[in-house]
Amino acid sequence: MTGKAILFPGQGSQEKGMGKDVAEHNAEALALWKLAESESCLPLREIYWDGEAEDMADTRALQPALTVANLSLWLTVRNKVTPVATAGHSLGEFAALAAAGVLGMEDAIKAVTLRGRLMAEAGQSGHGMVAIVKLPQGTVETIVESAIRETGRELRVANYNTPAQFVISGEKEALDIASAQVKESKGRAIALAVSGAFHSPLIQEAADDFACFLEGLAWEAPAFPVFHNATALPEPDADRVMDVMQRQMTSSVLWIQTLQAMYGTGVREFIEVGPKGVLSKMLKPNLKEMGDDWTGVAVGSLEKSEAL
Structure with a gap:
């Protein structure tokens, strides 16, 4: 494997105005925002295009909104690059699944909307x-x-x-x-300003409910490898991908290991697709011992995608 990998960011990458530029020029992206608003029963465009940071941090809104922002940018670059792999950080893994054709975009949005709701409800004092x-x-x-x-x-x-x-x-x-x-x-x-102990067994009940929901979705074999947070490895078929994703909510995010595994299989160009560029800043510390023959670029806006 040699070539390009697509990276999708997760919680903490949200920013005011994310996805607005794409939605104003792309009907498919706008439809994703409307679907996410319908699924979440929240005014996501109002919150993330015109709202305050405090409202943007609510995981019930953040998870569907950031996934739409990620996928909107993916729509603008998917015909310009031929990835050999993809990965997403925590929440971003669902955008990666959609990009690789494992889940349809609509199912990915439905999944993260429920995920956000369950994680919010799983929060406990202490x-x-x-x-x-x-x-x-x-x-x-x-x-x-x-x-x-x-x-x-x-x-x-x-x-x-x-x-x-x-x-x-x-x-x-x-x-x-x-x-x-x-x-x-x-x-x-x-x-951290979070309401629960995420990526730990303390939210097992929420993870069990989410796992049941995931079983009802249509899963396909990935068009290109998805490196998973829980294992830092790709899975070749739909059933095994679903199994890993059913454990994702309570598993550690092995991001160091994921980037190094991608490099080890020949990936040399990393393209972050999503707002803020957080993952691009993690490339150098994670890959400096692997070599210096790699490049990274952050595509966080319509303008950046057009320049790709």
């Missing part, structure tokens, strides 16, 4: 997530294991974003102990 920066993976994993032993509470590394950027997810008592140990180790611990 559960949360903390970003950790400036510490290596081994130190972070040791801190997590220590906090679990000390408290007996649930805690795990939820996101492996870069070799110096991680997110842990779990119960407050364990998060507090881990955060203190991070600071003692000269790292930074930043509590």
Whole structure:
């Protein structure tokens, strides 16, 4: 495998005005916004084109809106590139599935709308997530294991974003102990403004409900490999893809491993399709030990897609 990979961002990449430029020039993109509004019963265009940041952070609105923004941009570039692989960070994985033809765009939007609703409902006081920066993976994993032993509470590394950027997810008592140990180790611990312990077993009930919903969708074999968050590997057939996606909500996001696996199979050009360019900034720290023969570009607007 050699060639281009398409990357789709997830939660945290939302920004005011996302997708508006494409929707104003592309009827198919506008139809996706209308479908997402119908499925979510939320005025998504009003929220994300004219609203405030606080409203944009609500996962019930964010998940369908960001997926539409990602897919809208994909519509503008899909005839210009021939990808050999794709991946999406957490929520972005559903846009990747649609791009690879595993799910139809309508089914992907329906799925993320339910996913957002279930994750919002799964939020509990005493559960949360903390970003950790400036510490290596081994130190972070040791801190997590220590906090679990000390408290007996649930805690795990939820996101492996870069070799110096991680997110842990779990119960407050364990998060507090881990955060203190991070600071003692000269790292930074930043509590995230989320309502639950996502990508952990603490939202298993929501994940079970979502898994049942996914079984009712039409799954197809990928037109090109989708590297999955939970395994950092692609799956060749529809049933195995569905199985991995049924576990995605409670599995860690192995983003470091995903990018390195893509590079290892020959990908040398990474194209981020979605707003803000967060994933493009993660390329260098994740690939610097693999080689310097790669390129990355962020396509976050209609103008950028036209220049591709």
